[in-house]
Amino acid sequence: MNQRRVSLLMSLPRAIAVLTLVVLIASFVFVVVLQPTMDTGSGPxxxxxxxxxxxxxxxxxxxxxxxxxxxxxxxxxxxxxxxxxxxxxxxxxxxxxxxxxxxxxxxxxxxxxxxxxxxxxxxxxxxxxxxxxxxxxxxxxxxxxxxxxxxxxxxxxxxxxxxxxxxxxxxxxxxxxxxxxxxxxxxxxxFEANDQESEEWNRGAYLVEALAHCSACHTPRNILGAEQERMKMAGGEYSDTVAPGVSRPWSAPNLTASTRGLGTWSEDDLTAYLKTARNDFLESFGPMNEVIMHSTRHMSDDDIQAMAVYLKALPTIEPPEPVEPDSIIVLGRGRTIYNLHCGTCHLPTGEGDPEMAPRLNKGSLVAQADNPASMINVILYGPEAPKPALSPKWREAMEEFQYILDDDEVSAVATFIRHSWDNHAGTVTPEQVARQRWE
The missing domain is CATH 1.10.760 (Cytochrome Bc1 Complex; Chain D, domain 2)
Structure with missing residues (x-):
């Protein structure tokens, strides 16, 4: 018997052992990993x-x-x-x-x-x-x-x-x-209740975290689509409609106690918004319409209050320090566009008018958001009103500016609003505006 054949015969048991180990590992992966975890109990x-x-x-x-x-x-x-x-x-x-x-x-x-x-x-x-x-x-x-x-x-x-x-x-x-x-x-x-918190806080946590699944939109996600736990409720992005059959990114604002999030709202501001789609800062628009009109406005006052208590207790997560715009070129151009198209209703101070338009100054979560996608959508397409329609709040609905302002002009006025008065948010670029356009 030649040496090569002897070597092969001697290595055969080792090969069989390795193959067996591979099969066992593959079986383990299939049974333990690829097979889903399920509740197999009996009875109700x-x-x-x-x-x-x-x-x-x-x-x-x-x-x-x-x-x-x-x-x-x-x-x-x-x-x-x-x-x-x-x-x-x-x-x-x-x-x-x-x-x-x-x-x-x-x-x-x-x-x-x-x-x-x-x-x-x-x-x-x-x-x-x-x-x-x-x-x-x-x-x-x-x-x-x-x-x-x-x-x-x-x-x-x-x-x-x-x-x-x-x-x-x-x-x-x-x-x-x-x-x-x-x-x-x-x-x-x-859900497991926190013994260190009140019954109301725990009820709010259960509603916000489990049933209402707020973090699904209000938490940023990683490259594999999982929520980033360390940035929980600090604002997210998702795709939704801007016109029938057309989807574009929307940004969900920061719900933590950030000065650019719910830190500027009181519990009363929050309960009013979730129950009526309105508060002193704004009226609901876009994807949040469905959340309020199909869900939260039908919930009990006690449950809405519990959600507000829990949300207001979320730990603060501040967004990154914003990039400062060119004060001469961008802000100057943005101020001119704002005075021409926006200032009459939103006022030169950005405080808004109870009969004309909502506030854009500090307290507008959309204007202050780290991600300007929703703000750009509102400027381009106008705010989509809730359905069924609420009683009229403003004298006239905001017009859409997608055919009036180009990308540079939208970016300039959005940047001006986000950096004026008490606001301190990021610069909006023409490229960000272009991403939101659909025609």
């Missing part, structure tokens, strides 16, 4: 209710607090039947049918299937869900409330509507990879 997920109607009514209130309809009801579509498009950095994802239809909705799901979707981000068939569905927040909803939500959704009239396939680029269209994402960024578990 919460103590059965003796009053089915009361449970459904409670679930309806919780669905309002979670604003389920805004995401699961497409424009012109049937209630909770899905089909709304979400434009993400990874592709377009469509919301699903969550009516009680057994073929295309969730009518065939058990209450435990529903719990697994909310707490673990897993479909009834075991597939991972994308976190566009904010199970990263919903995981904190307690079992009693999940049981009520399930009862309500099972009472929603069934609509047969096939779910639309997502349009996600490779490799993000591989749902199995979400297992690794969850290992890095997701911690499942129901």
């Amino acid at each position: 997920i919460a103590q059965p209710s003796s009053d089915a109607n009361a449970l459904i009514q409670r679930g309806e209130y919780l669905a309002l607090a979670g604003n389920c309809a805004s995401c699961h009801t497409a424009a012109g579509g049937e209630y909770m039947a899905g089909g709304l498009a979400f434009d993400t950095p990874f592709g377009v994802i469509y919301s699903t049918n969550i009516t009680a239809d057994t073929a295309t909705g969730i009518g065939s799901w058990s209450d435990r299937d529903f719990l697994n979707s909310m707490r673990h981000g897993v479909r009834a068939n075991g597939d991972h869900l994308y976190p566009v569905f904010p199970y990263t927040a919903f995981t904190q909803i307690n079992n009693d409330d999940l049981a009520a939500l399930y009862a309500y959704l099972m009472s929603v009239p069934a609509v047969t509507r096939e779910n639309r396939d997502n349009d996600i680029s490779f490799p993000f269209n591989m749902r199995s990879l979400m297992a690794f994402w969850k290992l890095m960024f997701f911690k499942p578990g129901a």
Whole structure:
């Protein structure tokens, strides 16, 4: 027997051992990592209710607090039947049918299937869900409330509507990879009260962090789409419509106690805004309209107050120090444009007029935001009024300036507003304005 053959025979057991080890590791990865975590318990997920109607009514209130309809009801579509498009950095994802239809909705799901979707981000068939569905927040909803939500959704009239396939680029269209994402960024578990805080604070924390999932929009995300915990509630960016069928970035303001965030608002300012879409600073516009009109205005006064208490207690996260503009060129040009197009209603002081226009001076979270996307959208397209319409507050609606001002002019006037009076925000560039235009 030649030496090479002897060497191969001697290495065969080692090769088999290595191969076996690889198979074992691969099996471990598949079973422990790629297989989703699920609750496999038996029996009801919460103590059965003796009053089915009361449970459904409670679930309806919780669905309002979670604003389920805004995401699961497409424009012109049937209630909770899905089909709304979400434009993400990874592709377009469509919301699903969550009516009680057994073929295309969730009518065939058990209450435990529903719990697994909310707490673990897993479909009834075991597939991972994308976190566009904010199970990263919903995981904190307690079992009693999940049981009520399930009862309500099972009472929603069934609509047969096939779910639309997502349009996600490779490799993000591989749902199995979400297992690794969850290992890095997701911690499942129901909300736990803080014994050091009041009952009202804890109720507010539960509503803000779990049901209302405020951080989903108001927290910046990393390159993989996960919320940056160290910047929690310091302001985020997401894509939403600026015109029918057209999406552009929007910026959600800083909700911490920053001087450029909620630090300038009182609890009364915040409760008025969440309950009526208005306060002394502004009237709701854009994507926040749906949050208020479909959700928070229907919530109890006690719950709105609890949310305000919790939000006002958030620790301060200040944005980076803004870049100072060229005071001669940019601010001078911006002042001229402001006086010509804005000053009559918003006043030369930026304090606004109760009958003409809201305040732009210190206290406007949009004007003070680190990211100027929402402010640019308002200048270009005008503020979208809430629907259903509120009683008139201003004599005239603000006009859109997309056809009146070019990118340089919009950037100049936005920069002037953000650096005048008591405001101290960042410079807006023509490139930032160009990104927001759609025609």
